[in-house]
Amino acid sequence: xxxxxxLVKEKCKKSIQRLKQYIKQIDRKHTLLQIGKWGAFxxxxxxxxxxxxxxxxxxxxxxxxxxxxxxxxVTEVIKTDLTSFVxxxxxxxxxxxxxxxxxxxxxxxxxxxxxxxxxxxxxxxNFKHHIGIDMNGVLRAVYQQIFNEEVKTGGSTxxxxxxxxxxxxxxPTLDRKLxxxxxxxxIERFASKEQILLAYLNKTAAFGHNxxxxxxxxxxxxSKGIFGIEDLSQxxxxxxxxxxxxPQDPNDYSAFDSEGNFNQSGFDLAIQRxxxxxxxxxxEKYINNEQYEQAVQFNIKExxxxxxxxxxxxxPYLLVEIQQRAAQKLLELEHxxxxxxxxxxxxxQMLLNDMTTMIQTGGYEIYTTIHKPLxxxxxNIASNPDYFSxxxxxxxxxxxxxxxxxNETGAILSMIEGRGFEYGQFNHAxxxxxxxxxxxxxxxxxxxxxxxxAISPASIVDDVPIxxxxxxxxxxxxxxxxxxxxxxxxxxxxxxxYNIPALSLFNYTVGIENAWNFAKQLGITSLVDNDMQAxxxxxxxxxxxxxxEEMTNAxxxxxxxxxxxxxxxxxxIVDANGExxxxxxSLPIEVYSEETAFLMTDMLSTVISEGTGTIIKSEFTSxxxxxxGKGIAGKTGSTNLDRDAWFVGYTxxxxxxxxxxxxxxxxxxxxxxxxxxxxxxxxxxxxxxxxPDLVQQKYFDQPNNVVTATVSSVSGLLPSSLIEKDGKVxxxxxxxxxxxxxxxxxxxxVQYVIIDGKKYKAHEQTPEDMVREAILVTDRxxxxxxxxxxxxxxxxxxxxxxxxxxxxxxxALTAPSAVDPREEDGEIPAPPTNVSLDQQxxxxxxxxxxxxxxxxxxxxxxxxxxxxxxxxxxxxxxxxxxxxFSDESSNKRKYEYIIRTVDxxxxxxxxxxxxxxxxxxxxxxINDVWNDWFGN
Numbered sequence: 031x032x033x034x035x036x037l038v039k040e041k042c043k044k045s046i047q048r049l050k051q052y053i054k055q056i057d058r059k060h061t062l063l064q065i066g067k068w069g070a071f072x073x074x075x076x077x078x079x080x081x082x083x084x085x086x087x088x089x090x091x092x093x094x095x096x097x098x099x100x101x102x103x104v105t106e107v108i109k110t111d112l113t114s115f116v117x118x119x120x121x122x123x124x125x126x127x128x129x130x131x132x133x134x135x136x137x138x139x140x141x142x143x144x145x146x147x148x149x150x151x152x153x154x155x156n157f158k159h160h161i162g163i164d165m166n167g168v169l170r171a172v173y174q175q176i177f178n179e180e181v182k183t184g185g186s187t188x189x190x191x192x193x194x195x196x197x198x199x200x201x202p203t204l205d206r207k208l209x210x211x212x213x214x215x216x217i218e219r220f221a222s223k224e225q226i227l228l229a230y231l232n233k234t235a236a237f238g239h240n241x242x243x244x245x246x247x248x249x250x251x252x253s254k255g256i257f258g259i260e261d262l263s264q265x266x267x268x269x270x271x272x273x274x275x276x277p278q279d280p281n282d283y284s285a286f287d288s289e290g291n292f293n294q295s296g297f298d299l300a301i302q303r304x305x306x307x308x309x310x311x312x313x314e315k316y317i318n319n320e321q322y323e324q325a326v327q328f329n330i331k332e333x334x335x336x337x338x339x340x341x342x343x344x345x346p347y348l349l350v351e352i353q354q355r356a357a358q359k360l361l362e363l364e365h366x367x368x369x370x371x372x373x374x375x376x377x378x379q380m381l382l383n384d385m386t387t388m389i390q391t392g393g394y395e396i397y398t399t400i401h402k403p404l405x406x407x408x409x410n411i412a413s414n415p416d417y418f419s420x421x422x423x424x425x426x427x428x429x430x431x432x433x434x435x436x437n438e439t440g441a442i443l444s445m446i447e448g449r450g451f452e453y454g455q456f457n458h459a460x461x462x463x464x465x466x467x468x469x470x471x472x473x474x475x476x477x478x479x480x481x482x483x484a485i486s487p488a489s490i491v492d493d494v495p496i497x498x499x500x501x502x503x504x505x506x507x508x509x510x511x512x513x514x515x516x517x518x519x520x521x522x523x524x525x526x527x528y529n530i531p532a533l534s535l536f537n538y539t540v541g542i543e544n545a546w547n548f549a550k551q552l553g554i555t556s557l558v559d560n561d562m563q564a565x566x567x568x569x570x571x572x573x574x575x576x577x578x579e580e581m582t583n584a585x586x587x588x589x590x591x592x593x594x595x596x597x598x599x600x601x602x603i604v605d606a607n608g609e610x611x612x613x614x615x616s617l618p619i620e621v622y623s624e625e626t627a628f629l630m631t632d633m634l635s636t637v638i639s640e641g642t643g644t645i646i647k648s649e650f651t652s653x654x655x656x657x658x659g660k661g662i663a664g665k666t667g668s669t670n671l672d673r674d675a676w677f678v679g680y681t682x683x684x685x686x687x688x689x690x691x692x693x694x695x696x697x698x699x700x701x702x703x704x705x706x707x708x709x710x711x712x713x714x715x716x717x718x719x720x721x722p723d724l725v726q727q728k729y730f731d732q733p734n735n736v737v738t739a740t741v742s743s744v745s746g747l748l749p750s751s752l753i754e755k756d757g758k759v760x761x762x763x764x765x766x767x768x769x770x771x772x773x774x775x776x777x778x779x780v781q782y783v784i785i786d787g788k789k790y791k792a793h794e795q796t797p798e799d800m801v802r803e804a805i806l807v808t809d810r811x812x813x814x815x816x817x818x819x820x821x822x823x824x825x826x827x828x829x830x831x832x833x834x835x836x837x838x839x840x841x842a843l844t845a846p847s848a849v850d851p852r853e854e855d856g857e858i859p860a861p862p863t864n865v866s867l868d869q870q871x872x873x874x875x876x877x878x879x880x881x882x883x884x885x886x887x888x889x890x891x892x893x894x895x896x897x898x899x900x901x902x903x904x905x906x907x908x909x910x911x912x913x914x915f916s917d918e919s920s921n922k923r924k925y926e927y928i929i930r931t932v933d934x935x936x937x938x939x940x941x942x943x944x945x946x947x948x949x950x951x952x953x954x955x956i957n958d959v960w961n962d963w964f965g966n
Contacts, residue, residue, distance in 0.1 A: 397604075434582075463576060496813040665678055739761070743758045743759055747772050859933045860931060
């Protein structure tokens with residue numbers, strides 16, 4: 031079909047080009063008679079050729095288009111809108127969808143002639159006389175389409191605009207244009223000009239957002255919503271020109287945004303359009319120069335109405351959300367090739383707006399998944415000021431958003447959209463995007479790592495600093511308590527919400543791209559290309575953030591045993607004839623195994639029992655009823671400067687996600703930091719009371735392939751005899767497929783030396799008394815700019831970037847990775863100098879000295895001689911110890927001490943200077959007395 035259409039286009043194009051070339055050769059002063067018989071014949075022949083081709087093309091295009099009867103056309107043009115209704119999941123009425131809040135129908139005699147003149151001037155100067163189309167405009171539009179002109183001026187009459195809005199679509203194709211032309215001519219045959227104008231001004235014309243933020247259709251509603259004037263005769267010429275100019279592009283020409291706030295850029299464009307309307311009115315002589323000047327000088331901005339209150343309804347948030355979702359569902363049925371991303375594009379917004387109008391006025395019945403008692407209860411929580419911090423002049427109102435989803439089906443049971451529709455129509459549950467903080471860790475780090483078999487709850491992760499880089503800048507992330515905790519289990523990392531283990535899994539074990547692809551399968555749709563390089567994305571460093579609906583939906587897959595169901599709010603839509611035009615169909619997807627789901631759940635249950643979510647235990651009054659606390663699970667989350675507080679938790683049946691914060695991104699108060707946890711508990715309290723059938727199961731099913739096993743608390747591998755002897759074991763759940771089979775080899779008896787404060791493995795030739803020995807952890811790793819290296823090397827590298835202490839609490843247990851780097855110099859080491867002996871107050875001797883100048887020293891040996899006898903080895907000191915020896919004193923013996931230096935290959939130096947005590951022996955005392963008396 032497309033090849034045939036292209037062929038027709040080419041023939042038309044060639045024929046018209048030949049006509050144009052022929053006409054150019056003719057002198058414009060000549061008359062048609064002067065062209066000559068052959069010229070006239072050629073023109074006539076070309077005309078018939080082009081007409082035939084066009085006729086054939088049109089016939090093909092419209093062959094499937096129904097020929098609408100007089101009754102059908104008149105009925106559609108003049109019919110009054112039908113009210114559409116929305117229902118809760120048990121069939122109770124939510125309310126009716128109002129046509130944008132204040133759609134008001136105008137009668138023909140209420141329309142001022144000057145307003146019609148303004149409309150004709152800008153939209154359709156020949157409206158009163160044409161047969162549905164303006165041939166000049168049509169030919170111009172066809173020519174531009176065939177020759178692919180850059181500027182396309184359209185050519186649609188008011189009747190054509192009505193035809194495509196009531197009967198056709200807005201697809202910008204030549205096929206649709208031809209159908210529109212033929213249908214417009216048929217409408218003109220059966221409907222009066224008055225009926226066409228009324229239908230256009232009441233049904234088709236859109237006027238953008240009004241002063242309360244709702245989208246407005248119809249000239250009367252537009253006038254009231256923008257200027258506060260319902261009687262159109264009270265409008266000035268300037269205001270009439272402003273209004274009739276808006277339908278060309280109501281989105282861009284809107285003076286108000288969706289919140290009802292003044293939109294300067296939209297207003298400026300609307301004024302430019304108004305000036306064009308006034309200019310056309312002057313050209314068509316609908317107004318004179320004086321009226322034109324007055325209208326141009328009229329201050330439109332001052333005449334705009336102040337922000338108006340939205341018409342009250344019991345469930346305004348819900349009706350707005352259902353209306354948007356219903357319109358999107360029907361639009362997807364009508365345009366199945368358009369993706370969600372396509373529908374979000376600006377060029378498709380008019381399609382969505384048209385469908386919204388159809389939903390509002392088409393007499394539909396929309397059945398939702400919303401549980402009325404729970405929805406009412408959650409709205410009451412949101413509106414109770416006792417649950418929240420007082421309003422602040424700086425911060426505004428502390429806001430809340432929440433959502434409850436049925437785990438098995440994905441049905442949205444209830445939600446909190448905000449603190450009150452009167453305070454703002456923004457839906458915090460479905461529309462708001464905020465940084466998720468630590469609630470993202472299970473989704474993008476722990477779940478995919480569990481599924482890979484890379485971790486289990488008892489697996490050991492090393493909570494040590496990592497150095498990340500982005501361009502020229504470097505960053506050393508921290509945990510919330512500014513401490514690195516070293517070797518810990520995955521369960522403890524989850525319980526305490528430590529950042530570093532999650533970052534390591536996200537970046538180096540799972541990988542960022544794999545992690546986000548996993549998250550996308552769980553409905554995290556707000557990710558963009560930049561997030562694929564966001565090294566801290568797993569703790570909340572995303573470009574846009576996520577919605578509460580996304581996070582709650584993703585978490586619901588965990589109690590649903592790894593099966594994801596896209597969350598939905600509409601069960602079915604029934605049209606005015608009672609036919610079901612849409613019905614939800616579940617498409618469950620198994621993203622990960624039930625074993626992975628159970629292990630994640632078990633860890634998230636201890637987040638509440640002993641981790642960062644312990645406040646739930648006291649706030650949720652039925653905590654113990656749920657398998658003594660094991661029947662609920664969840665994860666806390668917070669962001670930088672405590673701008674966001676999250677808690678997403680679940681029972682076997684339902685998942686509830688809660689966010690708290692300020693719309694202006696200000697810091698929460700001390701109490702506000704725990705707001706999400708407390709509101710979550712209150713929602714669960716209400717659920718147990720009002721809908722116990724939604725929380726019937728109070729325990730999580732343990733899969734057969736999940737078993738317990740005992741492993742090393744150093745490596746997560748099977749315990750060695752040394753591990754068992756020291757009791758360094760942990761017992762926890764495992765997926766049977768991933769129970770470790772290798773034995774721990776990291777916990778070892780290590781011999782080492784300390785040089786300049788750093789540990790090194792000792793050389794084999796280093797004497798045993800010069801070597802330190804301890805049970806240490808070997809093969810610990812760290813990451814610097816994505817490169818894995820031995821932990822002690824990584825720490826040394828990182829420390830060069832900061833003066834802060836970044837050592838993990840168990841760094842002393844780390845075995846050295848490098849051997850003593852010094853080389854034997856072939857020289858006998860020099861002895862120590864400045865050897866001295868002092869007697870302490872407790873009577874002991876301290877022998878101190880100055881270290882040897884030799885470069886390969888590993889320690890010193892102290893030798894002692896008693897009463898002049900041979901020197902014997904008394905003690906050794908290793909490099910890294912303080913440079914002194916201690917010895918017990920005696921006043922009855924003479925002691926002499928020397929120290930020798932020992933190098934790394936066991937060579938000893940010569941003796942140091944001898945030091946001795948001052949004790950006088952008995953024979954020496956007698957000799958001294960004799961000499962005193964009988965000497966010289």
